[in-house]
Amino acid sequence: MTRKELIDQIRKKKSFLCVGLDPDLNKLPRHLLNEEDPVFSFNKAIIDATAPFCVAFKPNLAFYESLGSTGLISFEKTVRYLGSCYPDHFVIADAKRGDIGNTAKMYARSFFDFYNVDAVTLSPYMGADSITPFLEYKGKWGIVLALTSNKGCEDFQLTVDKKGCRLFEDVILKTSKLGSPDNIMYVAGATRGSLLADVRRLIPRNFLLIPGIGSQGGDLEEVAKLTLIEDIGILVNSSRGIIYASQDTDFDTVAAIEAKNLNEQMAELLS
Amino acid sequence: MTRKELIDQIRKKKSFLCVGLDPDLNKLPRHLLNEEDPVFSFNKAIIDATAPFCVAFKPNLAFYESLGSTGLISFEKTVRYLGSCYPDHFVIADAKRGDIGNTAKMYARSFFDFYNVDAVTLSPYMGADSITPFLEYKGKWGIVLALTSNKGCEDFQLTVDKKGCRLFEDVILKTSKLGSPDNIMYVAGATRGSLLADVRRLIPRNFLLIPGIGSQGGDLEEVAKLTLIEDIGILVNSSRGIIYASQDTDFDTVAAIEAKNLNEQMAELLS
Numbered sequence: 203m204t205r206k207e208l209i210d211q212i213r214k215k216k217s218f219l220c221v222g223l224d225p226d227l228n229k230l231p232r233h234l235l236n237e238e239d240p241v242f243s244f245n246k247a248i249i250d251a252t253a254p255f256c257v258a259f260k261p262n263l264a265f266y267e268s269l270g271s272t273g274l275i276s277f278e279k280t281v282r283y284l285g286s287c288y289p290d291h292f293v294i295a296d297a298k299r300g301d302i303g304n305t306a307k308m309y310a311r312s313f314f315d316f317y318n319v320d321a322v323t324l325s326p327y328m329g330a331d332s333i334t335p336f337l338e339y340k341g342k343w344g345i346v347l348a349l350t351s352n353k354g355c356e357d358f359q360l361t362v363d364k365k366g367c368r369l370f371e372d373v374i375l376k377t378s379k380l381g382s383p384d385n386i387m388y389v390a391g392a393t394r395g396s397l398l399a400d401v402r403r404l405i406p407r408n409f410l411l412i413p414g415i416g417s418q419g420g421d422l423e424e425v426a427k428l429t430l431i432e433d434i435g436i437l438v439n440s441s442r443g444i445i446y447a448s449q450d451t452d453f454d455t456v457a458a459i460e461a462k463n464l465n466e467q468m469a470e471l472l473s
Numbered sequence: 474m475t476r477k478e479l480i481d482q483i484r485k486k487k488s489f490l491c492v493g494l495d496p497d498l499n500k501l502p503r504h505l506l507n508e509e510d511p512v513f514s515f516n517k518a519i520i521d522a523t524a525p526f527c528v529a530f531k532p533n534l535a536f537y538e539s540l541g542s543t544g545l546i547s548f549e550k551t552v553r554y555l556g557s558c559y560p561d562h563f564v565i566a567d568a569k570r571g572d573i574g575n576t577a578k579m580y581a582r583s584f585f586d587f588y589n590v591d592a593v594t595l596s597p598y599m600g601a602d603s604i605t606p607f608l609e610y611k612g613k614w615g616i617v618l619a620l621t622s623n624k625g626c627e628d629f630q631l632t633v634d635k636k637g638c639r640l641f642e643d644v645i646l647k648t649s650k651l652g653s654p655d656n657i658m659y660v661a662g663a664t665r666g667s668l669l670a671d672v673r674r675l676i677p678r679n680f681l682l683i684p685g686i687g688s689q690g691g692d693l694e695e696v697a698k699l700t701l702i703e704d705i706g707i708l709v710n711s712s713r714g715i716i717y718a719s720q721d722t723d724f725d726t727v728a729a730i731e732a733k734n735l736n737e738q739m740a741e742l743l744s
Contacts, residue, residue: 226579264572264579270587271545278542300596301535301569302623308497308535316541325571327598327618329625347598352573354600357647358640363632369640376628 203292203320204341205384205409205433211257211290212434216469220258220294220411221461222441223248223280224265229446231453241269241276244453246283248445251454255465258292258437259284260411281317292437293319294411298347300325300332307335314339321345323389323411326373330380337381344386346377349401351391351414370397374404383407390429392420392438398428410436416443422464426471434472440464474563474591475612476655476680476704482528482561483705487740491529491565491682492732493712494519494551495536500717502724512540512547515724517554519716522725526736529563529708530555531682552588563708564590565682569618570603571596577606585610592616594660594682597644601651608652615657617648620672622662622685641668645675654678661700663691663709669699681707687714693735697742705743711735 212218225241237243249259261280266273284293299309299322313322314336321343324333336344349359349370359370367375378386383405390401392414401410410429414420415438422438429436440460448456483489496512508514520530532551537544555564570580570593584593585607592614595604607615620630620641630641638646649657654676661672663685672681681700685691686709693709700707711731719727 224576262572262576264570264576264583268579268583268587270583271542271549274542274545298572298596298599299535299569300571300598301533302621302625305495305533305535308539312535312539312541316539325569325596325598327571327596327629328569328621328623329628329630331623331625350573350599352599352602354573354602357600358598358643359600361634361640361643363634369629369632372629372632 208257208292208409209433211292215255215257215465216472217255217257217465218434218436218438218468219256219461219464220260220437220439221248221252221256221444222296222413222439223259223261224441224445226265227269229449231449231451233451239276239279241266241273242279245276245280247454248457249284249288251458252444252461253288253291255458255461256291258294260294260296260439260441262296262441278317281319285318292321294321294323294345295319296323298323298325300328302328303331303335306332310335310339314342321387323347326377330376333377334380337385342385344381345411346373346386346388348374348388349390349394349397351393351418351420355391355394371400371404374401378405378408383409387411389413392425393418395424396428398425402429402431406431407433407435411439412436413439416440422467423471430471438468479528479563479680480704482563486526486528486736487743488526488528488736489705489707489709489739490527490732490735491531491708491710492519492523492527492715493567493684493710494530494532495712495716497536498540500720502720502722504722510547510550512537512544513550516547516551518725519728520555520559522729523715523732524559524562526729526732527562529565531565531567531710533567533712549588552590556589563592565592565594565616566590567594569594569596571599572603573599574602574606577603581606581610585613592658594618597648601647604648605651608656613656615652616682617644617657617659619645619659620661620665620668622664622689622691626662626665642671642675645672649676649679654680658682660684663696664689666695667699669696673700673702677702678704678706682710683707684710687711693738694742701742709739
């Protein structure tokens with residue numbers, strides 16, 4: 203999906219919501235466990251219920267891989283279902299991959315040729331050649347970790363170098379030159395307060411993928427104030443706050459209510 | 474596998490060789506492509522041929538994931554085969570994972586409970602909580618990226634902070650306190666010359682997983698001089714130099730010759 207198509211979808215729906223598809227067997231509604239593929243049944247119901255209120259879906263690979271090849275089959279069914287029934291939704295494989303160039307090519311092939319998702323999250327520790335192979339596919343995106351929402355963000359990402367540049371800033375400065383706002387986004391956590399403004403200053407045009415509202419404590423209004431641009435430029439993710447809002451038989455209806463709620467707040471922020 | 478068991482294996486075989494299992498369909502011997510599972514057939518033949526000369530095997534997940542769930546089935550068959558036929562070999566899932574604590578737990582569950590490998594490679598960008606979940610399994614290991622063998626290593630890993638500490642040093646200093654030499658190893662590339670000595674000074678007891686000899690240009694003798702300790706403390710990996718030494722029907726025999734060759738050089742370095 204191109205940048206223009208993504209922005210058009212956001213304007214049409216008045217929503218920059220991304221729904222995280224992180225199915226944990228221990229948290230799935232009990233009645234689904236009797237289904238042939240509980241993970242896919244759960245995802246399908248969540249997707250059908252929340253699609254009208256969001257523009258993106260983000261399955262995190264860890265939740266599928268923890269179930270071995272069976273889980274990967276559920277992941278594949280999920281992205282194929284999205285591709286055929288919801289082609290206007292942006293699909294992000296949250297995989298946080300990062301390997302030497304030769305190997306990064308294999309990961310890019312996996313996500314873009316085989317699964318055909320729109321974007322993959324990438325870890326920048328191994329540098330440029332771990333990122334460039336993902337930028338060679340037309341209409342596909344690399345989403346580089348810059349400033350993450352977890353506590354561990356403080357361990358290395360905020361380290362200041364001799365020139366006064368913090369690691370997340372150095373990551374943004376160096377990697378943004380590898381592509382353009384048409385194929386690189388950045389992860390920046392909603393929990394990082396004013397640092398979000400620093401990120402926005404460095405990259406006035408790139409989309410940001412912003413996790414950390416809801417369960418993790420980030421505030422939607424503050425996030426929008428610091429990062430929204432004329433071309434929108436943000437996708438705000440919510441996973442647990444939506445998909446596990448109810449763990450009973452009404453899980454999809456309640457997920458839809460939570461998504462609609464966020465959609466309404468976003469519509470207000472966009473107006 | 475415990476540290477003591479690993480060291481015992483190395484002494485017994487006079488080898489600290491790790492064979493990288495990176496099966497690329499474009500490089501596999503043609504005659505294998507007619508098999509039901511070419512990747513597993515290739516791996517099985519390479520494992521049987523090289524096992525006498527190495528102490529560890531390291532499948533890189535990217536090569537399996539690029540084939541979708543089919544590839545993951547080949548990966549699973551490979552690690553199950555290693556577990557049942559070669560229980561004395563150390564098995565490393567080269568996955569370079571790194572995610573927030575909650576999600577890192579799912580990855581740890583995947584690799585240690587489901588696939589039952591001995592170790593997983595980890596990317597440190599997201600900090601402590603992305604690593605600790607892997608250190609909570611008895612007899613299992615986290616192998617943290619410190620100084621990688623690729624060109625991109627220079628982009629961030631060598632950045633010097635205000636206190637004069639390079640990022641890879643900061644990574645080693647902070648993460649080594651999360652566990653001990655009994656459950657944390659570090660990746661340090663054979664191509665990094667004297668920086669390997671700096672790594673060894675910081676962690677005099679931890680095992681290092683050293684890629685980059687052979688195709689990537691690192692020199693085994695120099696590496697050993699800079700990093701070998703009384704408890705051995707190194708695993709040196711070779712992938713392409715062994716598994717693609719011949720791409721013809723004799724690929725396994727030639728792989729065995731290459732592995733034996735390295736084993737003999739290592740025996741000399743250990744004596």
